[in-house]
Amino acid sequence: MNSPQPVPALLVLEDGRTFRGESFGAPGEAFGEAVFATGMTGYEETLTDPSYRRQVVIATAPQIGNTGWNDEDDESRRIWVAGFVVREASRISSNWRAKRDLGDELKAQGVVGVTGVDTRALTRHLRERGAMRVGLSTVETDPDKLRERVLQQPAMAGANLVDEVTVAEPVVVPAQGEKRFTVAAIDLGIKEMTPELLSRRGIEVHVLPAGSTIDDITALGPDGVFFSNGPGDPATADDAVALLTDVLDADLPYFGICFGNQIFGRTLGFGTFKLKYGHRGINQPVMDLATRRVEITAHNHGFAVDAPLGETTTTRWGDVRVSHVCLNDDVVEGLELTRDGAVAGFSVQYHPEAAAGPHDSAYLFDRFCAVMTAHQDGHSAGKDA
Structure with missing residues (x-):
């Protein structure tokens, strides 16, 4: 049986910097403030932390998802991040508590996830330029068009959430x-x-x-x-x-x-x-x-x-x-x-x-x-x- 073809995904920052990867969450589009998180563990707690409302989280650890998703480590009633970006989404879940894969949970909750992105370069860019608005899309392939929509999004400064x-x-x-x-x-x-x-x-x-x-x-x-x-x-x-x-x-x-x-x-x-x-x-x-x-x-x-x-x-x-x-x-x-x-x-x-x-x-x-x-x-x- 042939494996399904990966779905291309596009990431565009408000300053025009563009990255391409593949979808590993829900299809569609997501917008928010691009921020990076340096934890090597605890991605489930991060994704369900309400403090990440309206933010697209970039994981600096090179591989995410190898412990899957369980129902005990959720920090709230749902995933709150606007989107999730990783270098490599683990192909298997190997923790004995895992109920399902990370990608499956992102899909179930309608959260756009992107894998295959050079998160090292993306993090360095955000460190130099600062946190900024970002768009993720599995349907738009034109960076300029996606950036136009990114620039229409509200900034985090002044946001009452x-x-x-x-x-x-x-x-x-x-x-x-x-x-x-x-x-x-x-x-x-x-x-x-x-x-x-x-x-x-x-x-x-x-x-x-x-x-x-x-x-x-x-x-x-x-x-x-x-x-x-x-x-x-x-x-x-x-x-x-x-x-x-x-x-x-x-x-x-x-x-x-x-x-x-x-x-x-x-x-x-x-x-x-x-x-x-x-x-x-x-x-x-x-x-x-x-x-x-x-x-x-x-x-x-x-x-x-x-x-x-x-x-x-x-x-x-x-x-x-x-x-x-x-x-x-x-x-x-x-x-x-x-x-x-x-x-x-x-x-x-x-x-x-x-x-x-x-x-x-x-x-x-x-x-x-x-x-x-x-x-x-x-x-x-x-x-x-």
């Missing part, structure tokens, strides 16, 4: 073992591993829609509030900033990850800016400035907080400082707010919940527990006095 990925209704994740805390988690594009890791620490997690109010939060009687990762430009997320302002006014301990770090920064009075090509992968070195400890961390962000390094800034809620920096480029990777010598809130730009690893930063969930405990003890002491 949170409402496209948040839950429609609250979801409760019960505490595992003895319940210690209740946490309200605002879903800006949350990954399932986050409430899972909180739950393992005896936390009952109430995942709330992004449009929730402070009354929705306080009705739960929470011990703390969490803001998740998510897609888009944090400069557009005024509603999330307003909500976090109310949370800090209510004197509730805060923990934020990724987009939640950017919202924390904006709430505290800092700006945000778009990185040239972003941080995406599972091998980024970050230093905790208090301990000087270096962690290898997972990242997925194209924006960052513009806060001063080595300085303390006074806000109406207390003093804030940059707590973590990326050793590759000194980008702010964490913020810490203290009030009367105690931590009132903190956030990190990277992903301590990274299911695919590394797990150097999982201790941050324990730190959140410690902050909530100290807050409870402080309130109890105040009542006793």
Whole structure:
């Protein structure tokens, strides 16, 4: 029996750079922001991360798909990337948990995938020129015509995408073992591993829609509030900033990850800016400035907080400082707010919940527990006095 003939696929960047390959996902066309991710493992978690909404992900690892697709490692209810580009799509799946091939899952969910692309050259181009809009097509063969449509697509700067990925209704994740805390988690594009890791620490997690109010939060009687990762430009997320302002006014301990770090920064009075090509992968070195400890961390962000390094800034809620920096480029990777010598809130730009690893930063969930405990003890002491 003859093998089916490969279907040609075309990739065109907004600056006109063109690559040709073959289809290994759904036929059709896809448009988005072209970004590269450096992880050698964890492609299933990457594809199902809501933070990749409206982005075409280029994998820098030369072969992708050899562990197939299972249903346990999904980070959300669906694939969120606009398209997926690889150097070589593995012809076989060899993991014992695999239910089907990566290409089959892309087809089933209508996601355009392209293989046979020189991803090394493509990545170098994006590093030099910066992340930019891109089009993928299995039906258009003329690069100029496809580029015309690429240039009509909206840019990521200025994009407000949170409402496209948040839950429609609250979801409760019960505490595992003895319940210690209740946490309200605002879903800006949350990954399932986050409430899972909180739950393992005896936390009952109430995942709330992004449009929730402070009354929705306080009705739960929470011990703390969490803001998740998510897609888009944090400069557009005024509603999330307003909500976090109310949370800090209510004197509730805060923990934020990724987009939640950017919202924390904006709430505290800092700006945000778009990185040239972003941080995406599972091998980024970050230093905790208090301990000087270096962690290898997972990242997925194209924006960052513009806060001063080595300085303390006074806000109406207390003093804030940059707590973590990326050793590759000194980008702010964490913020810490203290009030009367105690931590009132903190956030990190990277992903301590990274299911695919590394797990150097999982201790941050324990730190959140410690902050909530100290807050409870402080309130109890105040009542006793």
